[in-house]
Amino acid sequence: MPTRHGCVANSTSVISILHGHLWRLPIARYPQRHGSAAKLADQPPDLLVDRLWLVEIEFRSDITVELVRANASDADVVFAARVSTVGEQSLEDVDADPQRSSGLINYLMRDRHGSPFEHNSMTFFVKAPIFVWREHMRHRIASYNEESGRYRELLPVFYVPGHDRPLIQSGKPGAYEFHPGTAEQYDLVDSAIKDSCTSAYAAYMNMLEAGVAREVARMVLPVTIFSSAYVTMNARSLMNFLSLRRKVEGSHFPSYPQREIEMVAEVYEDHFARLMPITHATFIANGRVAP
Numbered sequence: 001m002p003t004r005h006g007c008v009a010n011s012t013s014v015i016s017i018l019h020g021h022l023w024r025l026p027i028a029r030y031p032q033r034h035g036s037a038a039k040l041a042d043q044p045p046d047l048l049v050d051r052l053w054l055v056e057i058e059f060r061s062d063i064t065v066e067l068v069r070a071n072a073s074d075a076d077v078v079f080a081a082r083v084s085t086v087g088e089q090s091l092e093d094v095d096a097d098p099q100r101s102s103g104l105i106n107y108l109m110r111d112r113h114g115s116p117f118e119h120n121s122m123t124f125f126v127k128a129p130i131f132v133w134r135e136h137m138r139h140r141i142a143s144y145n146e147e148s149g150r151y152r153e154l155l156p157v158f159y160v161p162g163h164d165r166p167l168i169q170s171g172k173p174g175a176y177e178f179h180p181g182t183a184e185q186y187d188l189v190d191s192a193i194k195d196s197c198t199s200a201y202a203a204y205m206n207m208l209e210a211g212v213a214r215e216v217a218r219m220v221l222p223v224t225i226f227s228s229a230y231v232t233m234n235a236r237s238l239m240n241f242l243s244l245r246r247k248v249e250g251s252h253f254p255s256y257p258q259r260e261i262e263m264v265a266e267v268y269e270d271h272f273a274r275l276m277p278i279t280h281a282t283f284i285a286n287g288r289v290a291p
Helices: 037-040 045-051 074-093 098-110 132-135 185-210 214-220 235-244 259-275 279-283
Strands: 003-005 010-019 021-025 054-060 063-071 121-129 143-146 155-157 169-170 177-179 226-233
Touching: 054 185, 063 259, 074 098, 074 279, 121 132, 121 155, 121 259, 132 226, 132 259, 143 259, 155 226, 155 235, 185 214, 214 279, 226 235, 235 259, 259 279
Parallel strands: 054 155
Antiparallel strands: 003 063, 010 021, 010 054, 063 121, 121 226, 143 226, 169 177
8 A cells, every 4th residue: 555654745835937927826726838938928918817827836745655566575585595505495485484484584684694685575656855866876776767857847846844854953974963943944944945946946847938958947946856766675775775764772873864765764664564574573673784
C-alpha cells in the first residue's frame, strides 16, 4: 500500500502569469492555459480576465515514499549464506522458516559478513525536493531513474518546511543540533520560500511560452521543486543508507542527517522492518552498523 510520510500539503495557492506579471487568484482545481502571452497582450483589457493563464502552485511540507515492488525476506539471507558450507543443499533453505536461523542472521550481521544480505530487492517511488535528491544520490549503491526536466514540463510543486521543523542550528560540523525557531522566523521562511518559488516558476513558464527549450528554462528553478524517481536497493545497501540518514539512540556511529532526507529514511525503515523483521532486529541489536 502507498505510504505517505509527514503532514499533508499545508498550503496551496494559484498564480496567473501574463507577459511577466504575477497576480494571486483564488484556487482553480483545473487550471488551463489560454493562448500565448503575446496573443493575450493584444486583447482589450476587459477581455483579459477570462483569458488569464492560470497556474496552480502547490507548497508541501511532506515527502511521498511508496513501496512499489519487493522481493525480500529473511530466508534470502539464510540460503545465500549456507551455500558456502553446504553447496546445493542450500536450495532446501529457499522456502524454509528463517526464524530457525535467526542466530545465523545475527552472526552474519555482528561479524559483518555482508554479501548474504544482498540477495533481495526493494523498489520505492519517491517524490521529494531536489535538495533531498542531491543527498540521496550520494548513495551510489542504489539504482535510480528520475523524471527529466529536459523531456517534460516540470510541475509547480515546491517544498516549504512545516512549523514542526527545527530552524536554529547550533554545534560544530558533524554534530549539529537543531532547535525550534520563533514564530517570526517560521513566518519569514514561509513567505520567503513561497515568494521566490512563485517568481521562479513564473520566469520558467514565460521562457517556455517564448519558445525556450525546457533544458534551458529549468535553470531558473530552485532546489525546493519536487522531482520523482524510482529507487531500487537491496537490504545491505538500505542498511548503509539508514545508518547514515537516521538519528537514532543506540547507534554505534551517531549520525546527524538533514531532517528532510531522514523523513525518507523513516519510511524506508518501516517497510524494511515489515519485509525482513529478523534482519532488521539484528541490525538494531548490533548498533545499526551496516554489514
